[in-house]
Amino acid sequence: MFEAFNPVHILVIEDRIEDFILFKDKLHNANIPIQEIHHEFYLEKGLEALKQKEFDLIFLDLSLPDSFGVETIEKISKLAKHSSIIVLSGSTDSVLAIKTIKHGAQDYLIKDEFDEFVLSKTIRYSIERKKILRNVEENHDRYQSILKLTSDTIWDWDLRTNEFVWNEGLSTVFKYPQFRDNFHFDWFIEQINIKDRKRVLELIASKKEECEMHWEDEFHFTNANGEDVLVYARGYILMDEDDPYRMLCIMMDISERRKLQQELLNHQLKTQQLITKTVIETQESERKKLGLELHDNINQILATAKLWLDIVMNEDEFREDYLKKSFVNIDKAIEEIRKLSKSLVPPSLGDIxxxxxxxxxxxxxxxxxxxxxxxxxxxxxxxxxxxxxxxxxxxxxxxxxxxxxxxxxxxxxxxxxxxxxxxxxxxxxxxxxxxxxxxxxxxxxxxxxxxxxxxxxxxxxxxxxxxxxxxxxxxxxxxx
Structure with a gap:
C-alpha cells in the first residue's frame, strides 16, 4: 500500500498526446493523491511552467520536438532542483538510462513496460530518493560553508578506503594546488620534517589502536615553496563501535605566532634586564652621591670643627671664639645629615x-x-x-x-x-x-x-x- 503523503503537483512533458492520455490513466489507477497534472508538449514550455511554480514530480520524455536525449534531462534538472524527475522513454538502452540517473533523474521507465503498481512504487521511491539527495546536498553545502569560514587547513582521511581529502586551506596556507591525485596520507606524511615524522606516525597509530578519539601535536611541515613551517595539528577519530573508520584533522601554520611569542619573550627579557641594570646603576649613583656628600660636605664641616677643638685644647687665648665656631659647624653638619637622610628615606611618608x-x-x-x-x-x-x-x-x-x-x-x-x-x-x-x-x-x-x-x-x-x-x-x- 502506498504510504500517505500530501497531494502532489505533477508536470508531464510528453509530445505524443496518445502516450500522455494512457499515462494519465495509469496515474489515476495507481491510487496516488494528485493535486494537479500539468501537461506540456515542448521542453521550452515545460521550463517556462517550472519558472512559474514548483512541481513535486516531473515525468519527462527524452525525445521532444525541441530537445533530445541526455541534453533534455540536463536542462530540466538545472531548473527543477527540488523536484523528483522520472524519465519516460521508448528506448531500452541501459547506458542511456544510467546517464539520465547521473544527470539528475531519480528513475527511468520504459513506455508500455510498466503498470500502475510499478508506477506507484517508482513514484514513492523517487520522492524518497530526492529527499535523501536534498539532505545530502544541504549537509554538503553546510559543510563547505563551515570550511570557508576558517582559514585553517582541514583534511579528511577515510581509514577504510584510504581516500584523503583536503579543503582550500591546502592552497591558501601551504600554497599547494588544491586538486591533485597524489594528495593521499602517505604524501602528507612525506611533507613532515624527518625529525618529527616518526613521532607523528607513532602518535596517530597509537590513537587508532587505543581507540582514542582526540589527538594533537606540533611538527614541521614543508609547504609548496619548500619552506619548513611549524604546524599545530588537532585530530579527531570517528568510531564505529570500537572500530576507527575516519579521521579528521585541522592544521594551523603557527610559525609567525611562535616567532612573535619568541620576540615578545625576548623583549620582556631585555626589559627585565634593563630594569635590573637601571636599578643597579641607580643604587651605585645614589651611593656615589652619598659618598661625595659625606666626603666633600659633611666630612669637611666636621674636620674644620675638629681642628678648632684641637686648637681650644692647646690654647686658651681663643677658646670661647673657637668653641662657638665648632658649635656652629657641628650644628651645620647635623642639619646636612638631616637633609641627606630625608632625601634617602623621607620619614613624612609614613608619618604625615x-x-x-x-x-x-x-x-x-x-x-x-x-x-x-x-x-x-x-x-x-x-x-x-x-x-x-x-x-x-x-x-x-x-x-x-x-x-x-x-x-x-x-x-x-x-x-x-x-x-x-x-x-x-x-x-x-x-x-x-x-x-x-x-x-x-x-x-x-x-x-x-x-x-x-x-x-x-x-x-x-x-x-x-x-x-x-x-x-x-x-x-x-x-x-x-
Missing amino acids: GLEEALKELLSYVHSSVTSFHLEYNPDTINTLRNELNLVLYRIIQEQVQNILKHANASDAYIKIAIKGDMLELIVQDNGVGFCLKEKSNGLGLMSINSRVQMANGSFQIDTAPNEGCLMKIEIPITKS
Whole structure:
C-alpha cells in the first residue's frame, strides 16, 4: 500500500498526446493523491511552467520536438532542483538510462513496460530518493560553508578506503594546488620534517589502536615553496563501535605566532634586564652621591670643627671664639645629615602622608632660579596605598633634581590627579629641553622609567631643544 503523503503537483512533458492520455490513466489507477497534472508538449514550455511554480514530480520524455536525449534531462534538472524527475522513454538502452540517473533523474521507465503498481512504487521511491539527495546536498553545502569560514587547513582521511581529502586551506596556507591525485596520507606524511615524522606516525597509530578519539601535536611541515613551517595539528577519530573508520584533522601554520611569542619573550627579557641594570646603576649613583656628600660636605664641616677643638685644647687665648665656631659647624653638619637622610628615606611618608612629604621636598630644593608649583586634590592624594606613595615621591624627586641640574627653567609645574582607576602625574617645565633620542638612555630617565614599569604604569615624555619638557605618567591605583 502506498504510504500517505500530501497531494502532489505533477508536470508531464510528453509530445505524443496518445502516450500522455494512457499515462494519465495509469496515474489515476495507481491510487496516488494528485493535486494537479500539468501537461506540456515542448521542453521550452515545460521550463517556462517550472519558472512559474514548483512541481513535486516531473515525468519527462527524452525525445521532444525541441530537445533530445541526455541534453533534455540536463536542462530540466538545472531548473527543477527540488523536484523528483522520472524519465519516460521508448528506448531500452541501459547506458542511456544510467546517464539520465547521473544527470539528475531519480528513475527511468520504459513506455508500455510498466503498470500502475510499478508506477506507484517508482513514484514513492523517487520522492524518497530526492529527499535523501536534498539532505545530502544541504549537509554538503553546510559543510563547505563551515570550511570557508576558517582559514585553517582541514583534511579528511577515510581509514577504510584510504581516500584523503583536503579543503582550500591546502592552497591558501601551504600554497599547494588544491586538486591533485597524489594528495593521499602517505604524501602528507612525506611533507613532515624527518625529525618529527616518526613521532607523528607513532602518535596517530597509537590513537587508532587505543581507540582514542582526540589527538594533537606540533611538527614541521614543508609547504609548496619548500619552506619548513611549524604546524599545530588537532585530530579527531570517528568510531564505529570500537572500530576507527575516519579521521579528521585541522592544521594551523603557527610559525609567525611562535616567532612573535619568541620576540615578545625576548623583549620582556631585555626589559627585565634593563630594569635590573637601571636599578643597579641607580643604587651605585645614589651611593656615589652619598659618598661625595659625606666626603666633600659633611666630612669637611666636621674636620674644620675638629681642628678648632684641637686648637681650644692647646690654647686658651681663643677658646670661647673657637668653641662657638665648632658649635656652629657641628650644628651645620647635623642639619646636612638631616637633609641627606630625608632625601634617602623621607620619614613624612609614613608619618604625615605624601602631601607633606612633597611640600618638604620642594622646600628643601628651593632655588632662586626655578619656582615649583604643586597642584593636587588633598581628598584623594592621601588615600593612595603606601607603596604607590613611595613610587610617586621618588619619581617626583628624580625629575625635580633633573630640572634643577639641567633645565635652567624659571617655572616648573607638578600636577597629581586621579582619573578613574589611574593615577596621573604630570611634571612640566619651561626650561631648555633636550633631544630625546640623544638622552633617552640617561640615568635619570631610566630610573624613572624602571619605577613606572615596576608599578605596571606607562611613561611618556615630550621635549625638544628650547621647548621645555613635559613628562606624563599613568599608574594603576589598584594592586595588580
